[in-house]
Amino acid sequence: MSAVRVLYLAGSGRSGSTLVTTVLGQLPGFFAAGELRYLWRRGILENRPCGCGSPLADCPLWTRVRADLITADPAGIAARLAERLRLRGLPALLRRHRRGQPPVPGHPDDTHLARLYASIAEHALPDRASGVIVDSSKLPPYGALLGSLPGIDLYVLHVVRDPRATAYSWRRRRPLDGRADDRLMSRPPVWKAALLWLVWNTATVRLWGGRPVDDSTAGRYLRVRYEDFVADPAGTTAKIALFVGATPDDLPFPTPDTVRLTPTHSAAGNPSRHRTGVVGVVADTEWLSGLSTRAYAVVTGLTGVALSRFGYPLRRPTGTSPAATFPPDPVVPSSPATRQEG
Ligand SMILES: [Zn+2]
Numbered sequence: 070m071s072a073v074r075v076l077y078l079a080g081s082g083r084s085g086s087t088l089v090t091t092v093l094g095q096l097p098g099f100f101a102a103g104e105l106r107y108l109w110r111r112g113i114l115e116n117r118p119c120g121c122g123s124p125l126a127d128c129p130l131w132t133r134v135r136a137d138l139i140t141a142d143p144a145g146i147a148a149r150l151a152e153r154l155r156l157r158g159l160p161a162l163l164r165r166h167r168r169g170q171p172p173v174p175g176h177p178d179d180t181h182l183a184r185l186y187a188s189i190a191e192h193a194l195p196d197r198a199s200g201v202i203v204d205s206s207k208l209p210p211y212g213a214l215l216g217s218l219p220g221i222d223l224y225v226l227h228v229v230r231d232p233r234a235t236a237y238s239w240r241r242r243r244p245l246d247g248r249a250d251d252r253l254m255s256r257p258p259v260w261k262a263a264l265l266w267l268v269w270n271t272a273t274v275r276l277w278g279g280r281p282v283d284d285s286t287a288g289r290y291l292r293v294r295y296e297d298f299v300a301d302p303a304g305t306t307a308k309i310a311l312f313v314g315a316t317p318d319d320l321p322f323p324t325p326d327t328v329r330l331t332p333t334h335s336a337a338g339n340p341s342r343h344r345t346g347v348v349g350v351v352a353d354t355e356w357l358s359g360l361s362t363r364a365y366a367v368v369t370g371l372t373g374v375a376l377s378r379f380g381y382p383l384r385r386p387t388g389t390s391p392a393a394t395f396p397p398d399p400v401v402p403s404s405p406a407t408r409q410e411g
Pocket of ligand 1 (some may be wrong): 119120121122128129130131243333334335
């Protein structure tokens with residue numbers, strides 16, 4: 070059987086990948102699977118809502134996929150994945166990649182991981198040969214693991230967002246999985262958000278953004294800045310579709326700055342994946358005035374070299390004044406319809 074195309078959204082958190090994934094999920098032949106590295110724990114064990122609104126165990130699509138994974142041990146797989154993909158293993162992972170070895174050493178669990186993608190292809194793609202599974206797990210080590218699994222034809226979409234915007238976004242309080250969930254997503258301090266941005270974006274470039282190792286990896290990396298996506302959603306979506314070998318037909322944009330979203334079956338991810346209907350695609354620029362001078366300087370100082378590489382200015386745009394205090398705490402979660410990051 071032919072390998073299934075997986076479009077892996079790589080990068081750091083709060084980079085707008087949820088919106089990009091949900092939009093891609095509207096294209097014919099694309100399946101927005103969400104953050105599949107969390108499927109085992111958040112989806113299967115904790116039975117959190119699918120993108121369609123049903124608890125995962127009640128969603129007809131995931132019921133079929135889970136039936137194919139009946140021999141897998143979700144708790145064990147989740148625990149071992151966390152261990153195999155941990156941050157402190159990154160230097161060794163990159164070293165193995167440079168030597169042409171599988172970046173993440175193989176494990177018997179990989180049979181179940183490969184079966185997961187094959188099962189999604191069977192049950193969720195109308196046509197396996199032309200279909201695309203969109204996995205927004207983001208974590209570069211997980212993408213590296215996927216790249217060495219049998220039956221997966223990996224395309225990497227590197228979504229980058231200004232780290233000053235992501236640092237600001239991390240500080241907002243929000244439920245982990247919609248309003249019914251009272252647990253909050255983690256809120257790292259500004260310096261930690263900046264370092265994680267730097268580490269994961271640099272790792273993504275090292276793993277996929279350099280010179281292709283051989284012909285089989287040529288043309289498998291596309292970098293998109295979130296700011297460019299919101300400035301031209303239709304143009305950027307078409308570019309991503311062409312990158313992964315699809316025809317950009319039936320784009321879901323009624324107007325240049327709105328998108329029509331129907332429910333997806335994303336297994337895990339940011340709460341904003343549950344939005345449906347016609348939604349405005351506008352740049353979220355609250356951070357420009359909300360981020361304090363000190364926080365702006367901390368993030369800029371820690372990420373400076375990479376900022377220039379990705380085309381972001383070092384100086385705060387003129388005409389935006391910093392808030393007197395940071396963070397503005399507590400922050401009430403605003404209407405999901407107005408938030409465009411994920
Ligand atoms: Zn569903």
